[in-house]
Amino acid sequence: MPNTRSLVPNDPVSASRRALLGGVAALALLPRGARAQGTKAPPAPAAVPGAPAAAGSARAxxxxPGTLRLKPEPAAPTPVWSFDGRATPPVVRIRLGEMARLKVENRTDKPLSLHWHGVRNQNPMDGVGGVTQAPIAPGADFTYAFVPPDAGTFLIRPLVVGGSSEPSGRGLAGALVVEEATPPAVDQDLTLLMQDWRLDDATTLLPFGQPVFAGSSGRLGSLVTLNGVPVPAPITARPGSRLRLRLGNVCNARATRIRFDGVKVYVLAVDGQPTDTFEPLRATLPFPPGTRYDLMLDMPTEAGAKGAITALIGNGIALATLAATDEAAAPPRPPIAKIGDNPLLPAEVKLQNAVRRDITITGGARVDKDKPAAEPVYTGDPSRVWSVNGAPGTAGMAPLFSVKRGHVVVLAIRNETAFPQSLHLHGHVFRLLHPLDDGWEPYWLDTFQLLEGRTARIAFKADNPGRWLISATVLERFDTGLWTLFEVT
Known part of the structure; x- marks a missing residue:
């Protein structure tokens, strides 16, 4: 039977916020082995505003509105929003160099726009309603047409200034998979999207817009699904077969860690960008909203062998079960190897003449340090809960800073709130720097989590013209001011 147990007791609104994740930025996946290299960087890609669309009609x-069965009968289906009337979030697959062309038709009663989370996109196609485009009004449509410069696994998330949490919390999410020109040989290539749903005692979604959620840990759901199915979702495979798992977190707010039980997994890519293949430390990975991992594993060769992918929520909740069938084992394959490098990304980020800016995040609910188990309290303006450098993000705001195209930018981001902050850099990817500017973590990122009271520094080459956001991936926080923008000219 699907696991429908409540997650509410683990809601940081009613429990210690320190139960979430550990570490300065919660993304120290490897020992600090990477250092700046002396090789010359290849040229970065140029965005092409207004690139012509490919011939042929766009995919609708x-x-x-629709329904989704989140609890077994006799419970009623839950009213949700979905794409194309399907319970499973859509996975749009294209090959590297092909155009993604989608006509988004809004048949809900709220404005909508779709952000292509992680794509180093053309600015007009980034999908931030109120910044890069006018939101798609109810009954209207908008066609997104762009050629992603990178292969990888990316997310489709609603993102409208002041109105992102509800379409996401009602179920709108998906993935964009850009296949490599020569993908690695696997027996199954599976995209797995984690969502959670905040339900009442029956099967109805609880109301949206509560300031206490926006001011604390966001709208944490009480039931988890994987690809629209209550967990654990079953995955079966021939013994010894090789699986590629594209794992993405499209929850409104749920940050967790994931653990791999009974199978040995290797990380191929983080946030869509390839990395040197490695095994996760203690078989676990941090998993804040917006994060993606490309993983590869070989099933055990014994028939009937089992494994699991577990979210470390409470005592642990299995997201998926892995089971080897009774078939004969697949022939041995070569050892799992890296999928290559992205030649469009620089081999190094030269920090000597970088444009440096400080970013400070403030606001949110108050936490009584003498009563850590007490619920956070927020009494301020419910539409302006958070601030970045003293100002909440608002449509029409001026850029926090402007930089000439091609310059390296180093941002020192300080979290002066009482809660971990999951943050996303639009239009670019970055390196997470070591404290002394003596190197960086050996993977590219576009999303990371910064714990309360900490400072992290990130570096990126500003090679994509336009106005780009630095935004919370907890969507109630985004809706109430936790974002800013910068300009690349």
């Missing part, structure tokens, strides 16, 4: 992606 219709957002509309």
């Amino acid at each position: 992606l219709t957002a509309a």
Whole structure:
């Protein structure tokens, strides 16, 4: 039977916020082995505003009300929003160099726009309603057409200034998979999207817009699904077969760690960008909203062998079970190896003449340090809960800073709130720097989590013209001011 147990007791609104994740930025996946190299960087890609669309009609992606069975009968189905009337979030697959062309039809009663989370996109196609485009009004449509410069696994998330949490919390999410020109040989290539749903005692979604959620840990759900199915979702495979798992977190707010039980997994890519293949430390990975991992594993060769992918929520909740069938084992394959490098990304980020800016995040609910188990309290303006450098993000705001195209930018981001902050850099990817500017973590990122009271520094080459956001991936926080923007000219 699907696991429908409540997650509410683990809601940091009613429990210690320190139960979430550990570490300065919660993304120290490897020992600090990477250092700046002396090789010359290849040229970065140029965005092409207004690039012509490919011939042929766009694929329709219709957002509309529907229902989803989140609890077994006799419980009623839950009213949700979905794409194309399907319970499973859509996975749009294209090959590297092909155009993604989708006509988004909004049949909901709220404005909508779709952010292509992680794509180093053309600015007009980034999908931030109120910044890069006008939101798609109810009954209207908008066609997104762009050629992703990178292969990888990316997310489709609603992102409208002041109105992102509800379409996401009602179920609108998906993935964009850009296949490599020569993908690694696998027996199954599976995209797995984790969502959670905040339900009442029956099967109805609880109301949206509560300031206490926006001011604390966001809208944490009470039931988890994987690809629209209550967990654990079953995955079966021939013994010895090789699986590629594209794991993405499209929850409104749920940050967790994931653990791999009974199988040995290797990380191929983080946030869509390839990395040197490695085994996760203690078989676990941090998993804040917006994060993606490309993983590869070989099933055990014994028939009937089992494994699991577990979210470390409470005592642990299995997201998926892995089971080897009774078939004969697959022939041995070569050892799992890296999928290559992205030649469009620089081999190094030269920090000597970088443009440096400080970013400070403030606001949110108050936490009584003498009563750590007490619920956070927020009494301020419910539409301006958070601030970045003293100002909440608002449509029409001026850029926090402007930089000439091609310059390296180093941002020192300070979290002066009482809660971990999951943050996303639009249009670019970055390196997470070591404290003394003597190197960086050996993977590219576009999303990371910064714990309360900490400072992290990130470096990136500003090679994509336009106005780009630095935004919370907890969507109630985004809706209430936790974002800012910068300009690349």
